[in-house]
Amino acid sequence: MSAVSVKAVARVRPELARFDLLRFRPLRWLVRRRWLQFALILPNLFIFTVVILAGLFGIPVGAKNFSIIFVWIVWWAALILLLVPFGARSWCAMCPIPAAGEWLQRGAFVAPRRKGRGLQRRWPKSLRNLWVCNFGFASIALFSAILTTRPIVTGGFLLGLMVVAIVTHLVYERRAFCRYLCPVGGFLGLYSMVAPVEIRRVDAEVCRKCSYKACFRGSTPQSLQVGGVGGYGCPNFEFPGAPMERNTYCLLCTECVKTCPYENITLRARPFMADLAVEKGRKLDEAFKAFIMLGSAIMYSVVMLGPWGWIKSWANLTSAPHFLLYAAIFLGTLLVAGPAVHLLFSWTARGVARAKEVPVKKIFVEYAYVLVPIGLMGWIAFSFSFVLPNISYAVSALSDPFGWGWNLFGTSDYPWTPYYPALLPYIQVPVLLVGLLVSLRVGERISRQVFAGRTRVRPVLVPLAAYLLAITALFLGLYLG
Amino acid sequence: MTRSWHLEGVAGLLVFLTVFALPATIFVYQFRYRPAQAPHEITLVGSIAERGGWNAQEITVKKGQRVRLVVFSHDVTHGLAIPALGVDTGPVPGGSSRTVEVIADREGRFRFRCTVICSPEHGDMEGELVVEP
Numbered sequence: 160m161s162a163v164s165v166k167a168v169a170r171v172r173p174e175l176a177r178f179d180l181l182r183f184r185p186l187r188w189l190v191r192r193r194w195l196q197f198a199l200i201l202p203n204l205f206i207f208t209v210v211i212l213a214g215l216f217g218i219p220v221g222a223k224n225f226s227i228i229f230v231w232i233v234w235w236a237a238l239i240l241l242l243v244p245f246g247a248r249s250w251c252a253m254c255p256i257p258a259a260g261e262w263l264q265r266g267a268f269v270a271p272r273r274k275g276r277g278l279q280r281r282w283p284k285s286l287r288n289l290w291v292c293n294f295g296f297a298s299i300a301l302f303s304a305i306l307t308t309r310p311i312v313t314g315g316f317l318l319g320l321m322v323v324a325i326v327t328h329l330v331y332e333r334r335a336f337c338r339y340l341c342p343v344g345g346f347l348g349l350y351s352m353v354a355p356v357e358i359r360r361v362d363a364e365v366c367r368k369c370s371y372k373a374c375f376r377g378s379t380p381q382s383l384q385v386g387g388v389g390g391y392g393c394p395n396f397e398f399p400g401a402p403m404e405r406n407t408y409c410l411l412c413t414e415c416v417k418t419c420p421y422e423n424i425t426l427r428a429r430p431f432m433a434d435l436a437v438e439k440g441r442k443l444d445e446a447f448k449a450f451i452m453l454g455s456a457i458m459y460s461v462v463m464l465g466p467w468g469w470i471k472s473w474a475n476l477t478s479a480p481h482f483l484l485y486a487a488i489f490l491g492t493l494l495v496a497g498p499a500v501h502l503l504f505s506w507t508a509r510g511v512a513r514a515k516e517v518p519v520k521k522i523f524v525e526y527a528y529v530l531v532p533i534g535l536m537g538w539i540a541f542s543f544s545f546v547l548p549n550i551s552y553a554v555s556a557l558s559d560p561f562g563w564g565w566n567l568f569g570t571s572d573y574p575w576t577p578y579y580p581a582l583l584p585y586i587q588v589p590v591l592l593v594g595l596l597v598s599l600r601v602g603e604r605i606s607r608q609v610f611a612g613r614t615r616v617r618p619v620l621v622p623l624a625a626y627l628l629a630i631t632a633l634f635l636g637l638y639l640g
Numbered sequence: 641m642t643r644s645w646h647l648e649g650v651a652g653l654l655v656f657l658t659v660f661a662l663p664a665t666i667f668v669y670q671f672r673y674r675p676a677q678a679p680h681e682i683t684l685v686g687s688i689a690e691r692g693g694w695n696a697q698e699i700t701v702k703k704g705q706r707v708r709l710v711v712f713s714h715d716v717t718h719g720l721a722i723p724a725l726g727v728d729t730g731p732v733p734g735g736s737s738r739t740v741e742v743i744a745d746r747e748g749r750f751r752f753r754c755t756v757i758c759s760p761e762h763g764d765m766e767g768e769l770v771v772e773p
Contacts, residue, residue: 191642218685564739572739575734575736
């Protein structure tokens with residue numbers, strides 16, 4: 160089948176553009192092991208333990224401290240350059256931060272238990288959204304100049320997150336922390352929509368007839384008599400059989416693959432950006448997550464890469480009045496200016512499409528997803544700008560994680576070596592242009608959904624292109640200027 | 641069921657080793673074992689004088705002690721010399737470190753200074769190594 164006809168078929172029946180990865184028997188065997196998630200978490204728990212210890216007790220110089228180098232350069236690079244674009248929320252499946260809380264809540268490390276521990280309260284209905292994540296991320300991002308350079312702040316922050324996760328797991332059911340509180344999980348969910356993997360049901364009819372709903376409720380003796388290896392209901396409150404149509408809240412923990420008595424849930428490869436075509440589930444809180452993430456990428460580029468020394472020192476908390484001014488600029492950009500520009504675009508799009516009956520709020524929310532590819536690519540371009548120059552610090556930090564003069568692997572004196580700084584623009588420009596083109600493509604599809612049945616969809620693409628070009632030009636100006 | 645408990649036991653042991661035994665090993669190694677084995681190690685971090693200079697303006701050691709000085713340049717190229725003791729790291733580029741060993745075989749106060757003109761206030765990048773009896 161030619162590429163064009165595959166594309167045409169995929170448009171009519173999207174499931175045909177998917178490939179069932181669990182057809183590979185070794186992978187199918189692995190995913191159905193109960194110890195898989197534990198085996199993924201344990202090495203990261205080891206690294207995070209060293210990170211917290213180094214942060215709290217190691218040398219206060221960021222460039223010599225494992226906590227700063229491994230969290231904000233190595234982990235961040237792995238997350239934004241590899242795990243999210245290619246593995247969706249795979250980090251959530253191996254994240255050590257909620258692990259202790261989850262183990263305490265379950266009363267087990269590996270084995271499934273029917274009865275959980277702790278208070279098992281339901282998460283408050285009014286907070287079942289991303290707003291806490293959004294404001295949490297924005298607040299943390301505000302202090303990023305401190306957080307990413309001072310080991311004791313990084314160590315304390317990660318320890319604090321672990322404590323909050325433990326308390327949340329002991330009070331509320333499932334992984335409420337990951338779904339509603341984690342500042343990282345919020346943006347991983349947003350950007351995981353681009354990834355070429357998904358966990359989904361295979362046959363809708365099987366799910367419709369299933370009376371166990373083990374993917375949501377967890378395995379029962381009855382469901383296990385039919386099949387499945389036993390496991391918990393979705394820790395992140397998703398119902399894969401319902402169906403789950405986007406990656407946003409899927410932690411890729413594979414519990415549903417283990418619990419389904421009919422082996423009707425699988426892990427699939429799919430085209431990039433597939434979830435951005437899904438209309439169902441678009442919400443204002445997710446839209447704001449997109450503004451916050453894009454705004455943060457722009458503001459970080461201004462503060463960390465721009466030539467304006469004054470804003471660097473304001474961000475570094477050199478004086479309280481200056482920091483308050485910086486907070487106003489930073490939060491104003493993320494929460495007011497970005498959404499205001501988007502609102503202006505939404506009004507323009509409605510006017511151009513001559514669709515007065517389509518609510519502006521709908522246009523505002525739906526078109527926010529156009530910012531997902533360009534936002535992710537903006538983050539990738541920004542990350543290259545500090546990962547390539549600084550990743551060499553990891554070599555010496557590995558040998559001397561605490562800055563105590565250790566030389567575990569004989570590399571503690573490895574000099575700081577910026578890798579390929581001259582190549583940076585050649586990486587950043589294509590990355591940003593790909594983001595622009597993909598966002599335009601997504602925007603075209605969203606236009607057809609928002610203004611369905613209208614002939615005047617094409618004119619909307621003009622203000623949309625101008626809007627996205629302006630964002631790309633801003634990034635290019637910051638990186639090349 | 642037995643297999644499940646066996647797996648839980650192994651998992652629990654691995655978590656215990658990671659969360660409790662690992663930190664304990666690190667601290668015992670650093671604060672009990674190393675001081676007895678290795679020379680006294682001091683890390684001197686150099687930033688330009690406008691940003692604070694050396695992280696310690698005075699270092700105190702005991703007479704006869706073998707001292708390992710790790711000199712790390714935080715921003716631009718610095719260098720450290722203690723002329724009276726014949727110590728010179730040479731230029732240490734920003735973001736890297738050099739290690740030199742000093743045997744404090746005589747009492748006194750010995751000035752150390754930056755050997756690279758690193759900023760307009762380079763002259764202020766000085767300190768003292770104090771060797772006590």
